[in-house]
Amino acid sequence: MESLPCKGCRGLCCGPVPVTEQELKSIKKKIKSMPHKIRLELENQDRYPGTCIFYDLVKDRCGIHSVRPSICRAFGLYKNLICFRKPDAARAGNWNVEEITAGLLSVDYTWKDFK
Template identity: 60%
Template sequence: MPRKIREELENQPRFFGTCIFYDLDKDQCGIHAVRPEICRMFGFHKDLVCFRKPELATKEKATLKEAPVGYLSIDITWKSFQ
């Protein structure tokens, strides 16, 4: 991740539970092209409903191929990358 983008994301105020890679200023994912599997599924499965467009969640419960390692911004913070 380019230093400038990381610093911009790292210095944004975060609400508890907001992904550390979510760009609050631009209202978009800061790592969209390389986002994890769970992020690619978000909003389309009944157990991963997005409050903005709940009607898109038409698929059954998500089945992950990747083993979860924690929650971004709760278990994994910017301090984890220092």
């Protein structure tokens, strides 16, 4: 897979994203399995308005990387999800949601929904 130059972006492209029921379940499981201190630190970071609630500003990466929604996995690699820092990485056609979306992460689902 083409790698993207994400280091230093500090969550620039990580805003509200569509999430499915199955993805929500996986995220809940991941959050519950985190040590309490790590979870609290991630939850209480001082993010920019609009940044995804799970972006880890301290580590400059997704705080739930292994269970991130499918759109996050696809970002930068499709024509309708272009990364402006590396537009050439978008080689495939358009990305489409394959399952029914349960809502938007960071808008419809916030930290209180994952405890």
